Amino acid sequence: MKKKNVLLITSDQQHWNTLGFFNPEIKTPNLDRLIKEGTTFSRAYCPNPTCTPTRCSLITGLYPSQHGGWSLGTKMPEETLTIGDILMKKGYRTGLVGKAHFQHNLQNEKYSSLEAMPIIHDLDFWKTFQDVFYGFDHIELTRNHTVEFLVGQHYAIWMEEKGFNNWKDYYQPPIGTLDPSSKRIWEIPEEFHYNTWISERSNKLLEEYKNKNENFFLWSSFFDPHPPYFVPEPWASMYDPNDITLPHHLNDEHEKTSPLLKLTQEIDPDYSKYYEPKDKNWLHGCHSHIHNKEDLKKDIAIYYGMISMMDNYIGKILDKLDELKLTDNTIIVFTSDHGHFFGQHNLIAKGPFHYEDMIKVPLIVKEKGVVPESIVNESLQSLVDFTPTILSKLGFEIPRTMAGKDQSKVWNNEKKSVRNYIMVENQHTENTVNLRTLVNERYKLTVYYNKTHGELYDLKNDPLEFNNLWNNSEYAELKSKLLLDFMWAEMDKVPLWMPRVSLA
Template identity: 55%
Template sequence: MKKPNILLITSDQQHWNTLGAFNGEIHTPHLDRLVRSGTTFTRAYCPNPTCTPSRASIITGQYPSQHGAWTLGTKLLENRHCVGEDFSAAGYQTALVGKAHFQPLCSTELYPSLEAYPVLQDLEKWKHFDSPFYGFDHVELARNHTNEAHVGQHYALWMEEKGCVNWRDYFLAPTGTMDPAITYKWSIPEEYHYNTWIAERTNALMEKYIDAEQPFFLWSSFFDPHPEYLAPEPWDTMYDPDALTIPSIVPGEHDNNPPHFGKTQEDHPDYSAWKETGQGIHGYRSHLYYEYGERKKLTEYDKKKLVAIYYGMISLMDKYIGRILDKLDELGIAENTIVVFTTDHGHFFGQHGLQAKGGFHYEDLIRLPFIVRYPGHVPAGATSDAIQSLVDLAPTFLSLCGIPVPHAMTGVNQSQVWRGIDSSVRDHAICEFRHEPTTIHQKTYVDHRYKITVYYNQTYGEVFDLHEDPNELNNLWDDPGHAALKSELLLKYIWAELGKEPMPMPRISGA
């Protein structure tokens, strides 16, 4: 039997309800193609709502508390076992194109980083880089979201090869010369946008592998719609801000929440009690202000326009995902390729008065868009509420390809659920957020109806009934009428923690 290919397509920081097939306010015709030809899982979750921990979980099949890349600014240690190694051993070509973010922007002697300054902008190094990288035999990398100064690596090389000699004009100082006051419209021509690069290089690699008659495990990793909110013409004006539903806070909704929620609605909140390492902490700030670039209070226009740009960024990305899907058809391999589309974590664009991300485990942030297509194996045009987690991707991919799953992987094998044979293999998901060693350390247990979040060394927390309160406005943690429910959920959470401990090998002897 011919080995199936694996094509993993991810966005970055995409809200679960931003697929045109389910949200009439956004246009995603190519992702809708996947919806029609595959199964959409409506209850998929990230293991951590930040980039490095969640992305490391995808390739290790372990939770951040297990693989060790526990927050932004850490790295996935090179001695961790990654799923690409299993695919390589089984005769697969393995590659990643786009965003990795397995390592930090800073490098030290003890913890060197290939994604750090100044090496990420040493273009001569990247021109000849051919070393394995976390189980991928081939990588083509970039590190910048939109116009960030972190631009470099293979993306910068590609722009130069395409004749874009003035590419620095489209990026911020100190790398580039773009005016930081410019918002929403990005002057970069679409032909030099990183979406174009990712699709072009993904397609070239697939063509190369098929010509050589080699199966592949390929991760096509897009950067959008991660802020800053910038899109080139005409995508910056594709959506009328006044025609969109703009989420907003409900007065009093944070009254019963832990203190860091309500502080987000203050002009100058004091989060000093949570600061431990001296590094920045995502989300612990005033959400009345724009997070990127200059500190600027969000006007009503801004609140609408940023949603319009966010949607435009998704629609632009969708166009290039379509080019990748077209290439599968052109190569004649669509029937033998398992395609998964998802994201690393969600996003706030006004829900609960919040912007971007942080230590707020609402569904908006930890729930994901998640589509699986495998013609003849995964039901087409179906939806499922079977709980999924990104930590399940590695063991499930291996199982579908007939490759043994390492015992140390703690994600569950979803292959029978994807095939429509079993209704579910999970009764819960766990999401972690540890952004400081002790002061910002929380975990969430979510099942088909309830959700509980606990905080290290704190007596506050959250309990939500997702059936009766789908918008998560009524925290039941301190409600006397739900004390028994809280106790039951705490016990289930402890069981879940015990259940996800790794067992690197089976027991083979009595002693």
């Protein structure tokens, strides 16, 4: 019997509740189709609410504290075992088109990076690059989100091959000439947008795999809807800002949360004490989150437009899979690396704030005849489980070095759950911004390194997380129990690299 193929499709920084099937304010017909043909997991979480840590966890089955890419601005060691390494040895082709972000974007003498300047802009280098990259035998990359100057690599080569020689006019300085003050409507022709590139190049690989009768693991990795908020027409006008429903929040809710969160509600907050002596890099999310509601509605309209445009090009990949008659033999997974704030808790974009909006992600799985169709599964899922689960589904042994759980029987609806907890890490700096969160069936507990404050939420009675119970004396016993559960979860997620084979 022929082995199954795997198609992983990811978005970047997509709020879990931005799928049209569940949210009538947004249109995502192709992802809705996937929802109808597969299982949607309503309680899926990222292991870290930033890009590098979670993306590395996806392909390693390890937590960020274990695989090395522990924060933004770091990189995972190249020798780290990935799902691609394993599948290549089993005869699979492995491809990645779009966003990787396994490495930092500024070159460093001690820590080199293929995703850093200036090499990302050296198109001659990328035209001849043939090396395996974290287990992917074929990669096509760029590093920008919409108009950012980090555009380059294979995407820039593709634009030039298409005759789009003035592509730099649509990107910000120093690489491009786009006015930095421009907002929202992106004038780039849609035929040269990176969504077009990702779908076209993904489909080309699918055709190659089909023609050569090769098993494959293909990751189509989209950049949207990660800010900056830009999208071409007609997507930019698809949603009327006046029709946008702003998320509800309480004016005083951060009076009972962490100082990190409380500072976000100041006009000019002082985060200086959170900067490390040897690390002056920007702290994501540690700034004022005060915003104008009308501008926020405009931003959300563009955010939704970015998702709808991306959905259109996801549909082209799904259609190609059907056209090539590969769908029935392919495990299809859609997810995002982490969530997003667009006004929830009066917060914007992302930061070290572990509300459900930030740490929960969409997760849809389709496997014809195996994974149930058109159901919503409420079992706890972590993206750190992706690699061990896929290996199990393909019939391959899961390395003992992996920390993730095998969710294959849960995906197949043969078992109710294999997890009683989720652990979310966020060591954004070495010491000052370091928090971890335990989520179980009902409660969420967030602990801050070297701090006595924290968060405790009852997700059943307070699903929007407005009432922090950390300092509520009536919940002291529950907090103590959850702190013990937290320690047990930390002990449970440590992989044991080999079995004990002798007395001594």
